Amino acid sequence: MTEPSGETAPEAAEPAEDLREEAAEGLDAPEEPGAAEAPAEGPGTSEEPGTTEGPGAAEAPAEGPGTTDEPGTGGEPGTAEAPAEGPGATDEPGDRAEAGADGGELSEAQAELAAQRELRARIEARKAEKSGPVASGAKLSGTAADLLAAVRAVEGGTASGSAFYEAPEPAPRRPAVETAPATPVRPPAPERPTAPAPGTTAAVREVLVAGGAPEALAGRVAAVLGEGAAPALREDPWQLLAVPGVRPEQADGFARALLGPACGPGDPRRAVALTVWLLERAAVQGHTALEVRAVCAGLAGHAVPDPEQAVEAAVSEGAVLLFQEEETAEEEPEGDGDVEEAPPAEREPAAPALLGLDRYALAEESLAEGLARLVRTAKTEVWEGGELERAAGAHGLVLHTGGEAARAEPVALAAAARERGLRTLVAVHADTGIGEDAVTVAALLSGAAGPGRDEDGAFALDLLVVLDAPQLDVETGAMLVESLPDGCRLVLSGDPEVLGAPGAGRVFADVLASRVCPRIASRVPDPGPLGELVSGIGAGELNQVEAPGKEVVIVPVRDAGEAVHRTVQLVADSVPRALGVPSEQTQVVTVGHGGSAGTRALNAALKQRLNPGPGRFGGYDPGDRVAYAPVPGRTVTGTVLSADAEGLRLRCGRDELLVPKDRVESSLRHGWALTAHQAAGTRWPAVVVVLPGDAAGGLSRPWVYTAFGRAERHLSVVHGVDQALPRAVAEGVAPERTTRLRPLLEALLAADGE
Incomplete structure (x- = not known):
């Protein structure tokens, strides 16, 4: 392609350390980027939409370790950036806790986060008030179990603080079989917290x-x-x-x-x-x-x-x-010594001891108990229809898996349930415009949308269908499930190949692995060349696909500066001219925030071309595309409408939001370019995925699958990582997250079957 004149890539901003971009284990050992190799063969190569040249990508020299996508939002280890100066330095909006103003009333975003914490605290208080032994204590050993029981007793008001220094007898274990389901815990509607004095x-x-x-x-x-x-x-x-x-x-x-x-x-x-x-x-890290x-x-x-x-x-x-999870091996039988002892090599090893924070332990326990309650209390009914409808009628918890095209199946299930007279709701991760009847999970939990809560804090629902279920973190999942009444049916639907939740836990994957409920796999394939390409990536193959309608285009680049240049050209000129997709409907996705072709550098170049301005409102102008993180781990995209003394006003989907002035710097960034974790759960007519040479170390199969899958009609890949791309698709499995939900859930429902 002829080199355009008059455009130069802007200098990349100096990277600042982002705590979300370092691995949790190892902690100070960044992952080395893959070395540049021979040109990759992939899904067809072309310099610009409208041409159909053969495969092959120009070799791009490695440029050193690049920053990766927020690992906290998907468990991907990445390389740390240069540390920022001063305690509390931050670069990722929403990655940090809310920064309250000195005195005064909390902002809407602060209130939302604090209200969620208050909701968790109320759940914990109610659990402490229950009679009988503490459930989680059965999973601890020795002093740790006694300490946890003492903490819960003091918080519940049933013991004094001196209990911490006494040596009580260990609490008895919960019986294996319960005679009746435990009384469900209902969180009340969250109250608006007060600001620090x-x-x-x-x-x-x-x-x-x-x-x-x-x-x-x-x-x-x-x-x-x-x-x-x-x-x-x-x-x-x-x-x-x-x-x-x-x-x-x-x-x-x-x-x-x-x-x-x-x-x-x-x-x-x-x-x-x-x-x-x-x-x-x-x-x-998840x-x-x-x-x-x-x-x-x-x-x-x-x-x-x-x-x-x-x-x-x-x-x-x-x-x-x-x-310390209990050993799964059976106890040795009592006898007179005639029973031969199994050799050490044949004994099942004990599970490793784990350390955790109370907030996540409580969330996992609450979520496991809530899911088990839904399984126990649902009435078996015969629903006519397909496999998914029959499973939802017979079970309180159903899992549904599939790609983007498969989303229509759970939506159709919800419509059929409404026709049966059931109180039904569809919840999604992001406002993707699937219909007026759908609400976001965040809006449902906050009370901004949905059926509201009864006096016990439960939603007035008979069936809840959750799309994008892999994006549920354990605390959000716990709040959601604890808010469902007895007998309510829950259908969790999503694509298990995408990047994981933007918070701690892997709810969808853990429930899938537990096999405690029906799993319905969709047989509906994603259509067209894009569907064929993404499906192959899910299977570990980067296939070359025929794209007669310019659905897939590969743009080879030599270095990060050229990657920025080509990206701006695609968004501002090539895609609108050749495909008729306007710039505002084209989303750029890249591996990380830092580096020569990270979101910072790309957003600076795209703003200069698409919406130049002085940035007179905290670096933003009306018309700027932005990514807003109202709470850590949740990103919504929108456009700046205006600014006043209170802050910036945004249009995000169907809603108009206010970002308080003191939250602009910490929770907002330009949004022409996003990371794959930020883009998960949303799709655009056209997507440009940018892979500069320094991005090789941050690639994995789930990352590529998620990034490429954001495109509805057209995908351009600005390709400078050579063989690192097919190698990531074939071998780059994302690190596992350490969680406790699966064994907790299996133990609860196994006890019911004894």
Whole structure:
């Protein structure tokens, strides 16, 4: 293709460290990018829509490790970027906890996140009020089980704080068979929280200044640590690590400034705080727990002299929970010694000990109990229709798998259920315009849409169909299931090949693996060349497909600068001219935020071409496409409408949203270019996937499958990774997430069958 004149790629912004872009295990060891090899053979190559040249891509030199997609939103390990200056430095909107203003009323986004936390706290309080042993205690061993039971008892008001220092007898295990289903827990509608008191924020500011930390952190610290934040920080400066965005080396410097040279790497307070921090980082990567040995390795990497002792201290103080799943091997029979003992090699190994945070342990336990309750309480009915309809009539929980074309099947199920007179709702991950009857999961839980809640906090529903189920994280899944009444039927539908949820857990994959309910696999293939290409990727093959209608185009590039140049040309000129798809309906997807062709560099170049302006409203102008993260892990796309004293006003799907002025910098970025995790759950008429040479280390089969699958009519691939692309499709399986949902769910329903 002739080199256009007069356009130059902008310089890439200096990458800043994004905590969501580092691996949870290893923690400080970035993944090496794949070396450039011979040109890849793939799905047809062309420099521009409208041409149909043969396969082959120009060789692109490797440019060093590039940043990957937010690993917290899909479990993909990536390379860390250069650290930003100052505690709390952040670059990803919504990746951090809400930054409350100094005093005053919380913003809508802050209120939503805090309301969800309040909802989880209420569920926990109600669980503590139940009579009988604590369910999760049966999964702990020794002192850990006693500690968890004591924590829950104190929080429920049935024991005093001195119970932590006593040595009670271990709580009895839950009987294997229950005579009746447990009383369901119903979370009430969330209430709007209050902002930290101005005095609290001012006191925190004084402590931060004394420790050499930025005063701007005061609002966030007060929001995270509460009313006693200032004295808590003076007593234990490493509690600063509880604020998202603060790194260990920054907390260490803060502690030295407050405590003097006496504090060292072996300080017990530091060890406990680092243990919690490692588990929080693991949650960003999608894990709800980590093996003890992985946590010890992480502590050793941060110069903790005795990692095992540090873990014991964190468990004994109740900062983290210890889980030891029971061995599946049968107990040895009692006898007089005539029974031959199995050799050690034939014994089934015990499950590794896991460490986790209470919030994720509670969510997984609540979700497992809620799913088991739906299975138990559904009445078996005979529904006429296809396989999915029959399964939904006979079971309280049904899984449905398939590609984009298969989404029509659960939607048709919901329509048929309404005709039967059932109270039915379809919930989706993003507002994709599938119909007026569908609502987003976030809107349903917040009460902004859906049937509302009864006096017990349950939705007035007989059937809930959830599309894009792989995007459910464990806390969202728990809140959703706990809000369904007894007898309600739940159908979870989605494509198991896409990237995982943007938060901790792998709800859809764990329930699929547990095999506790019917699984209906759609036989409807995705149509056309795009469907053929994406289906092949799911099977591990990058096939060359015939694309007579220019459905798939490959644009080879030599380096990242050319990748940016070609991307702008495709979005602004080639795709609209050759295919009739306007620029505003074309989405760019790339591997990470940093690097020479990450979202920052691409968005800067696309804004300059498509909507140039001075950025007079915090870097944004009316007409800018944006990606807005109202809460961590959830991204919605939209367009800037206007700005006023309150903040920026956006059009996002069918809704008009206000981004408060103090949230613009932390929760908003330009959205012409997104990462695949941000784009998951949404499709556009045309998609341009950008793969510069430094993106090779961030590729995996789920990433390629998700990115290529966002296109409805046309896909352009700006290709500079050579053989790394077919190698990622053939071999690049995303790392597994460590979770506990599957064994919890299997144990609950296995007890019913005994």
